[in-house]
Amino acid sequence: MNRAIKYRLYPDEKQAQWLAFNFGCCRKIYNEALNWRTSAYKADGTVIRYHDTATALPQVKKFYPWLKDSDSASLQQSLLHLDAAFTGFFEGRSGYPAFKSRRNRQSYSTPLTNGNIAVLDDCIRLPKAGKVKAVIHRTAPESWRLCSATVSKERDGAFYASILYEVPEASAAGVEFSRSECLGLDYKSDGLYMDSDGRSAGMPKYYRQAEKRLARAQRRLSRKKGARRGETASGKFKKQKLKTAKISRHTASQRMDFLHKLSHELAGRYRVICVEDLNLKDMSRHHAKGFHLGKSTADNGYAKFLSMLEYKLADKGGTLIRVDKWYASSQICHICGHRNPTTKDLSVRRVVCPECGAEYDRDINAAQNIRDEGWRIYLSST
Secondary structure, three states: OEEEEEEEEEEHHHHHHHHHHHHHHHHHHHHHHHHHHHHHHHHHOOOHHHHHHHHHHHHHHHHOOOHOOOOOHHHHHHHHHHHHHHHHHOOOOHHHHHOOOOOOOOOEEEEOOOOOOOEOOOEEOOOOOEEEEOOOOOOOOOOOOOEEEEEEEOOOOOOOEEEEEEOOOOOOOOOOOOHEEEEEEEEEEEEEEEEOOOOOOOOHHHHHHHHHHHHHHHHHOOOOOOHHHHHHHHHHHHHHHHHHHHHHHHHHHHHHHHHHHHHHHHHHHHEEEEEEEEOHHHHHOOOOHHHOOOHHHHHHHHHHHHHHHHHHHHHHHEEEEOOOOOOOOOOEEOOOOOOOOOHHOOOEEEEEEEOOOEEHHHHHHHHHHHHHHHHHHHHHHO
C-alpha cells in the first residue's frame, strides 16, 4: 500500500530555473516517444514498447545534448508514464495519450536512489536541485519506506513535492465492530451528504462563492493580447492569467482542506462507513436525465471525499462499504421495509409511509437504509 505526503516548495531563483528546465526535458522525452510510437504504428503497424524507447534514450541524448543536464532518472520515469498511459488506453480505462503542453501543469517524477531524496527539517533534498526550502508540516512514521518524489508546478506558479512512501497495511482481521460504529452516508447535492444520524456535512460551496470573481477575471483575460490563437502573449495577459489561476487554485485548496478535515473526523469516530456506489461523472454530465447538477456535483468533490475516507479508514483498521447504486435506498421505508414508488419524484422531501404511517425526511431515510444494507454486506464478508 502506498501513501504520499505533499509539501509546498519555495525554490530560490536558480533552483526554480533548473526545475523549469527539467520539466521541459521530461516533456520533450514524453512527446518524442509518443510521436515515435504513434508514427511507427501508422506507418506499418510496428508496435514500439517501453523497452525500445528506454534503449533509444542514450541516442536521443546525443541528438539533444542539453538533455544530459537533466535528472536522467526522471526521463526514464517519463517513458514509464507514457507506457502506463498506453496500458490504460488499451484496457479501455482512458483515451489515447495526448502530447504534453508547457501551458498546463508541469511535473516530473524521480525514484529514490542511494539516498538522493530526503525530507529534512525545513527542506527537501532532490536530485540535482539540491536542498529546496519547504514547509514540512508533517513527517512520515519510521515504518514508511520512501520510494520516489514527484515535483510539480501548478498553473498559479506554486511548486510542490509529493513524496511517495510504501506503507505496511493495517489489518482488521479478528477485530469485531459494533453496530454503533457503523454510519451510512447518502449523497446530497446541497451539502455533500446526509448521514444516518440526521447530520448534514454542510459543504460551503467554495466554487459558487468564487464564481462571479472568477468569471470577471476570465473576461478580463479574454480581452488581453494573447487570448486568441496565434497571438503573442503580452505581459498583461500573463499577469491576468496568473491572477485567474490563483482564484481557481484557492478554491480547490479550500475544498481539499474541508474534505481532508471532514474525512479525518469521520474516520476517527466510526469504523464502518457505508456509501452508495454512484457514477458522479454521469450525474454531472447527463442533463437530458433532468439532473442539471454539473456545477454542484463538481463543487462538492464527493468522489475525492470517498477516496480520502477509504484510505483513512484503512489506516485505522476500518472499512468503507459501497452499496450498489441500484439499491432503492430512497424508496424503502427504514422502519417497515415497504417500498414506496412515489419517492421517485425528487421534489418529495417529506415522506409518509402508506404502510406504517411513519413520517420521515427522504435523505435521512436513504442514509439509514444505506447503513443497514452496508452493515449486512459487512457482516456477510467477515
